[in-house]
Amino acid sequence: MTTSNGDNTPAPAPNGGELAQQMNEETKKKYTKDRKVGEGTYAVVHLGHVKSTALPVAIKKIKLSAMVDGISMDAIREVKFLQELRHENIIRLIDVFSSKNQNLNLVLEFLDSDLEMIIKDTKIGFGGADIKSWLAMSLRGLWWCHKNFVLHRDIKPNNLLLATNGQLKLADFGLARSFSDPYRAMTSTVITRWYRPPELLFGAKSYSSSVDIFSLGLVFAELLLRVPFLPGDSDVHQLRLIATALGTPTEQNWPGVTKLPDYVIPNTEDIRPEQGSLFYGETFRTLTPEGLTLLMSMLRLDPRKRWSAKQCLESEWFKEEPTPTKPELLPRKGGGKGIEKVGGDLKRRAGWDEGTDVAELEGHRGRKVARKLDFGGK
Amino acid sequence: MMMVSLPAPHPLLSLPFPPSIYIQIRYTSTTQILTATPPDENCPVCKSSRYLNPNIRFLMNPVCYHKMCESCVDRIFMQGPAPCPVIACGKTLRKNKFRKQTFEDVAVEREVDVRKRVALTFNKRQDDFDNLREYNDYLEEVEQITFNLVNKIDVKETEAKLLEYEAANKELISTNAARQAAEMMAFAQATEAEKESQRLAREMAVREREEERREQEELKIATLNALASGDKGAVKVIQEVQLKRSGERKRRQADEQMKLKSLAEGRSLLNSSLLAGTRKRVLEDGPFDPLGGLSDVNEHYIVQDYYENKWLENVRNDPAAQAGGYFVEEYYGRSLFEAFSGLTFFVDEEAARIEEEKRAKTYTDLMISDAVS
Amino acid sequence: MDDTIYSTSTQHRLFTFTPKQLSDLRYATNKAAIEKITESIKRRAVAAGIVESEIEEIDCPTAEEELKLVAYYCVKCMQLSDHFQFPSNVKATALTFLHRLYLTTSTLTLHPKKLLLPILYLATKTENHYTPIKNFIATAATAGPKVTKEDLLDPEFTIAMGLRWAFQVWHPFRGLEGIFLELNAIASGRYQPPKPKEHLVLPATEAKVALLELLAGDTDRIGRAHGEARRLLTTTALLTDVYFLYTPPQISFGAFLEADRELATFYLDIKFPETDVPGRKTKMKLLDVLDEIAKNHLSAGLSEDLKNPYQGLLLQLPQNGITTSLSMSVDPTLVKEVTRIDKKLYRVTKRDQDSAGKKKAEEWNGSGSQSGTGSGNGIGRYDEDEERRAKKRRLEREKAEREGDVFGARLPDVKTAGAGSF
Known part of the structure; x- marks a missing residue:
């Protein structure tokens, strides 16, 4: 709003304090911290509430003094994108303020569980209608990101947080970046390995929104199987799993793949064609044909053939019976344990729980440079 | 459809009636009106009476609803399942199934148990139905089933019907159960919050009164001193100070009240949002809207497939x-x-x-x- | 719906103003800073024993002078960015940051000279144009200023806070590209109008004909217009207040209008056809706004002598004596003026320091100010606390001595317990 007080036309300073400082103080005063729910070297997460309305919030305090090169890239990214994106299915950054000792405080909406918790909790049962509902909400959040030309680049179940009213929210934009500009090299070591699409494993430096779709497709599969679908323990292993489960990438099913920087030639006897509905039908027995089509289209090897978020949402599967569960009726797990878990999620640095080389992330070559594998022929 | 594993039912859910009734019952049961212990009770098995054993306690088993004293239960079923000692019965009973009788009349106890069981499965609510007629039809059906089970009519068919319904509505049952649990939690929290705020308000009032009284005392002493020393000016000043202070106090009180009120409002907002999660929102009914109400239409341009550049x-x-x-x-x-x-x-x-x-x-x-x- | 996305952006919510609001904000910032520094200087003087009425006049820069100074350093920043050969989005972001920062921060608190390189470095980060800090420092050295890592990183926090942590800046460059994608499509006869307006617009073939007629054989005209508009956006626009007063597409179209009015009008007529009656009011308003941008802000013919359309408002206009182009910035009178203001600034901030050159006690969070002792993480505040406590103890002691009681001062009443230390 251009004229609301407190935004950009503050009341005149009462005693000559710097305007910027003053606005910061005013913002800080709106919130109180209640208790700590997560702590790490990168950030501390407190549960708190808005003083005037008692609305619960999570206050993530990022310790900038721990940073080596000034404000770190993922703090910048997170603040930058969350400030601009406003959508029901994206975590809401309510406010930002700084405190003494160079700390950045993000006031986020309060969420007390995530999809990973629900999947892993054997006491919680959920069915097709629930999966539809979660997938639809994730797709909507993703669609909005892409509409704003932002790639999330870290889609996985514990970055899909759940609110008390059942709404699913995309969180953790520490690896996000804007896309679509040509001739801008992008890093390929993003997205947690188990959810990383093949083009990134092959070192592509120019990619697009389809990377997020692939990750979400794997989350979809995980919801159906209740275990991670492709848990590789190295990049090579991950590629092998993809080849086994989804098909080996070749020039036939993916024109141009051999030109990717880290493309690996498979052994000729291991070449499997890209899987079709038969395979999917056998692995995911509970899906209807429309559902199988959707899953397949999200997991196509060639990123150009994958569906966009909008196309996914327009799939017939969502309109079939059973219709998606209303968010407020979805199975939940909240309360104390949930809050602690989400506190733990929020305090992590983007992509760090995997030993990702942050230096590589920040753009320069780190220790873990992807090696070209030599299978004996080329 | 996938097999769904139901979460363990919430302990409070093993009640056939909504919680509010039980709150009333709870109060009355402390006065022991409903516990079945008339003073001259005899155990039908060992014939010992309350007169001879004042601490005698009676248990019954929901399989056949026969009652006996605790020592009999121990004695007969200590080594495992055994037939019921009542001669005409003989049904195999287990020790851990014995429990205290809630109602004096065994028949009532039986019926209540049947209702509980049925309600676990048939837990639809009024807002699950489009109109009152359908809801009433559903209730009638449920009553019919209950009646049959209680009076042992067509038991086999009725049981089958129960199972059938359960299988067909598994998901709805579990979601309704979750809703009930959430509602009770919200209710409990709301009462807690209210009690809290009331307590705070009371405390505050007490404190204010104390302060007021103390101030009055002080002022009285000061006034007396001033009067004694003959300083008229001082008296006036003191009185003015008194007025000012009381005015300030009143303002402070009003502020505190406003704060408490807004906190309470905030909490009720929070509660209603928690509860809103459990209420079914009729507005969202309708076909699935891919973009969730947003639109993707560009008013000013089309993105073509190709542009020369x-x-x-x-x-x-x-x-x-x-x-x-x-x-x-x-x-x-x-x-x-x-x-x-x-x-x-x-x-x-x-x-x-x-x-x-x-x-x-x-x-x-x-x-x-x-x-x- | 597209407008919804724009309206939730921080650029709109936090940094878009009407001319009056913008002007008021600048005056308010200047006033607040002057009050603060005047008070501080007076306090120091009194503490040093000078009677208040005899304190030398405190001559602070006015809001107008401050703006001239900032504008001048913006040009310097632009030149630095060109030296680094950063892409236009990095340059534009750095300049936007500089403009935005000085809306709520005064030059009395932070001198722009020390912030040019830190802001440029921050812009490379927010625009994802990774530059290793060593390389950055090396390139900076070839342009003149020798700068250390601390110089670059220490002010970052203050800058970010002044920017209210809103790092996403929407530039008009891509929008301009979009306009020319369509214009070239019209020229090749392949333009497709949007669905809602299909029936209102000329069919593609006719549109092509009309355009070619306009061009009258001058096929390079589109390219030239494109180039000129882009030049305006990467230079002039960044030295004016257009980012604060208008939306990015308006700026793109405004630049186009200024570059080639006829061509731009033609394009606008295609996008907002006369046949679309309900949209006419919007179109008229739009044309007014674009005209404003072109005439009041981007026109090459702007100079001090022209009438000021925003009379009395503190905006970046040559009519206010503020440089809005690279060529203007080397004008000797302007340079002299800026030097004078700089001296004034230096004099007044110097007075607000201890004679030992220590940072003023109120300084907070390491900003690159005149005294230049890099990281000031609350050190000033700690000193002040200590000073206060020491002074208190001293006063207590003196009082006790004055009482003259051999056994120490009279025991304090219960009520005043705590005044002394145990």
Whole structure:
């Protein structure tokens, strides 16, 4: 709003304090911290509430003094994108303020569980209608990101947080970046390995929104199987799993793949064609044909053939019976344990729980440079 | 459809009636009106009486609803399942199934147990139905089943019907159960919160009164001293101070009350949002809307498949970029989007509109959280 | 719906103003800073024993002078960015940051000279144009200023806070590209109008004919217009207040209008056809706004002598004596003026320091101010606390001595317990 007080036309300073400082103080005063729910070297997460309305919030305090090169890239990214994106299915950054000792405080909406918790909790049962509902909400959040030309680049179940009213929210934009500009090299070591699409494993430096779709497709599969679908323990292993489960990438099913920087030639006897509905039908027995089509289209090897978020949402599967569960009726797990878990999620640095080389992330070559594998022929 | 594993039912859910009734029953049961212990009770098995054993306690088993004293239960079933000692019965009973009788009349106890069981399965509520007629039909059906089970009519068929219904509505049953649990939690929290705020208010009132009294005392002493020393000016000053102080105090009290009230309101907002999660929102009924109510139509442009542009030629022909999934179409889209998004957004008109809104000042709860940012 | 996305952006919510609001904000910032520094200087003087009425006049820069100074350093920043050969989005973001920062921060608190390189470095980060800090420092050295890592990183926090942590800046460059994608499509007869307006617009073939007629054989005209508009956006626009007063697409179209009015009008007529009656009011308003941008802000013919359309408002206009182009910035009178203001600034901030050159006690969070002792993480505040406590103890002691009681001062009442230390 251009004229609301407190935004950009503050009341005149009462005693000559710097305007910027003053606005910061005013913002800080709106919130109180209640208790700590997560702590790490990168950030501390407190549960708190808005003083005037008692609305619960999570206050993530990022310790900038721990940073080596000034404000770190993922703090910048997170603040930058969350400030601009406003959508029901994206975590809401309510406010930002700084405190003494160079700390950045993000006031986020309060969420007390995530999809990973629900999947892993054997006491919680959920069915097709629930999966539809979660997938639809994730797709909507993703669609909005892409509409704003932002790639999330870290889609996985514990970055899909759940609110008390059942709404699913995309969180953790520490690896996000804007896309679509040509001739801008992008890093390929993003997205947690188990959810990383093949083009990134092959070192592509120019990619697009389809990377997020692939990750979400794997989350979809995980919801159906209740275990991670492709848990590789190295990049090579991950590629092998993809080849086994989804098909080996070749020039036939993916024109141009051999030109990717880290493309690996498979052994000729291991070449499997890209899987079709038969395979999917056998692995995911509970899906209807429309559902199988959707899953397949999200997991196509060639990123150009994958569906966009909008196309996914327009799939017939969502309109079939059973219709998606209303968010407020979805199975939940909240309360104390949930809050602690989400506190733990929020305090992590983007992509760090995997030993990702942050230096590589920040753009320069780190220790873990992807090696070209030599299978004996080329 | 996938097999769904139901979560363990909430302990409070093993009640056939809504919680509010039990709150009343709980109070009355402490006065022992409902516990079945008439003073001259005899155990039908060992014939010992309360007169001889004042601490005698009676248990019954829901299989056959026969009652016996605790020592009999221990004695007969200590080593495992055994037939019921009542001669006509003989049904095999287990020790752990024995429990205290809640109602004096065994028949009532039986019926209550049947209702509980049925209610676990048939837990639909009024707002699950489109109209009252359907809800009543459903209730009638449930009653019919209960009646049959209680009076042992067509037991086999009725049981089958129960199982059938359960299988068909598994998901709805579990969601309703979850809703009930959430409602009870919200209710408990709300009462807690209310008690809290009442307690705080009372404490505050007490404190205020104390302070007031103390101040009065002080002022009286001061006034007396001033009078004694003959300083009229001092008396006036003291009185003025008194007035000012009481005025300030009243203002402070009003402030505190406002704060408490807004806190309470905030909490009730929170509660209603928690509960809103459990209430079914009829408005969302209708076919699935892919974009969730938002639209994707561009008023000013279409993104074509191809635009001539020398600068982009290189990336269009770069196989590595293509293979990586880079779409130059996305660049077209973004350029056009940025060319038109906000084009007809006029800053001065917007500023004027905001002034209008400020003067109107209507708050929805969305704006409350927005006003924070 | 597209406008919804724009209206939730921080650029709109936090940094878009009407001319009056912008002007008021600048005056308010200047006033607040002057009050603060005047009070501080007076306090120091009194503590040093000078009677208040005899304190030398405190001559602070006015809001107008401050703006001239900032504008001048913006040009310097632009030149630095060109030296680094950063892409236009990095340059534009750095300049926007500089403009935005000085809306709520005064030059009395932070001198722009020390912030040019830190802001440029921050812009490379927010625009994802990774530059290793060593390389950055090396390139900076070849342009003149020798700068250390601390110089670059220490002010970052203050800058970010002044920017209210809103790092996403929407530039008009891509929008301009979009406009020309469509214009070239019209020229080749392949333009497709949007669905809602299909029936209102000229069919593609006719549109092509009309355009070619306009061009009258001058096929390079589109390219030239494109180039000129882009030049305006990467230079002039960044030295004016257009980012604060208008939306990015309006700026793109405004630049186009200024570069080639006829061509731009033609394009606008295609996008907003006369046949679309309900949209006419919007179109008229839009044309007014674009005209404003072109004439009042981007026109090459702007100079001090022209009438000031925003009379009395503190905006970046040559009519206010503020440089809005690279060529203007080397004008000797302007340079002299800026030097004078700089000296004034230096004099007044110097007075607000201890004679030992220590940072003023109120300084907070390491900003690159005149005294230049890099990281000031609350050190000043700690000193002040200590000083206060020491002074208190001293006063207590003196009082006790004055009482003259051999057994120490009279025991304090219960009520005043705590005044002394145990």
